[in-house]
Amino acid sequence: MYGLVNKAIADMVKTKFGEETWQEIRQKASVEDETFLSMEGYPDDVTHRLVKAGSQVLGLSGAQIMEAFGEFWVQYTATEGYGELMDMSGDDLPEFLQNLDNLHARVGVSFPQLKPPSFDSYEGENENELTLEYRSEREGLTPMVFGLVKGLGDRFNTDVDISQTQSREEGADHDEFLIKYKQN
Numbered sequence: 001m002y003g004l005v006n007k008a009i010a011d012m013v014k015t016k017f018g019e020e021t022w023q024e025i026r027q028k029a030s031v032e033d034e035t036f037l038s039m040e041g042y043p044d045d046v047t048h049r050l051v052k053a054g055s056q057v058l059g060l061s062g063a064q065i066m067e068a069f070g071e072f073w074v075q076y077t078a079t080e081g082y083g084e085l086m087d088m089s090g091d092d093l094p095e096f097l098q099n100l101d102n103l104h105a106r107v108g109v110s111f112p113q114l115k116p117p118s119f120d121s122y123e124g125e126n127e128n129e130l131t132l133e134y135r136s137e138r139e140g141l142t143p144m145v146f147g148l149v150k151g152l153g154d155r156f157n158t159d160v161d162i163s164q165t166q167s168r169e170e171g172a173d174h175d176e177f178l179i180k181y182k183q184n
Ligand code: 1DX
Pocket: 001, 002, 003, 004, 005, 038, 039, 040, 073, 074, 077, 082, 100, 103, 104, 107, 111, 113, 114, 115, 116, 117, 135, 136, 137, 138, 141, 144, 148, 149, 152
């Protein structure tokens, strides 16, 4: 993944727990890099090692770390160089989710090593409900989606309740979520 992801993890840990905790996690993950270059590709393994070491040092599950990271990512990218990209991708939760593949296509023009996930969303039977399908070349990042959607809820002042209704790990073709939302 692009270094921006690892840089965001580092900045999240430093913000929430301080520099020393970050150094401890970095060492435990056997990451030699003192800093990450946002626009450079890194092996996915680096990210997975950071999540694993983070969970050991902080006493949280890997899923909890990934969820917290997903939530952090939404505001991080909005303030660290990608505010315009985020602004043009929608003014509310359903619109933003609809535009996510376009957002990734835009990033992919400049950064061809991007392996963008794909999100499809549908209005539910009830108003204020969405079905969200998530497909990715990568495995093991599904917990991040909970955080990403919650981060979008924060961004758009929208209460969200998200539950997983299908799991690729359990044999489904793709991961699927039910999102109940209420904009304030
Ligand atoms: F709900 O891969 C809201 O490296 C969401 O399955 C979900 O393949 C917002 F310059 C610049 C760059 C860089 C900008 F090249 C990424 F460095 C991308 C900024 C998306 C904002 C995807 C990051 C692929 C890296 C991936 C989980 C799960 C998507 C992370 C979240 C808005 C982004 O993001 C998976 C890669 C950006 C950039 C956004 C992502 C790669 C998302 C969201 N993804 C790199």
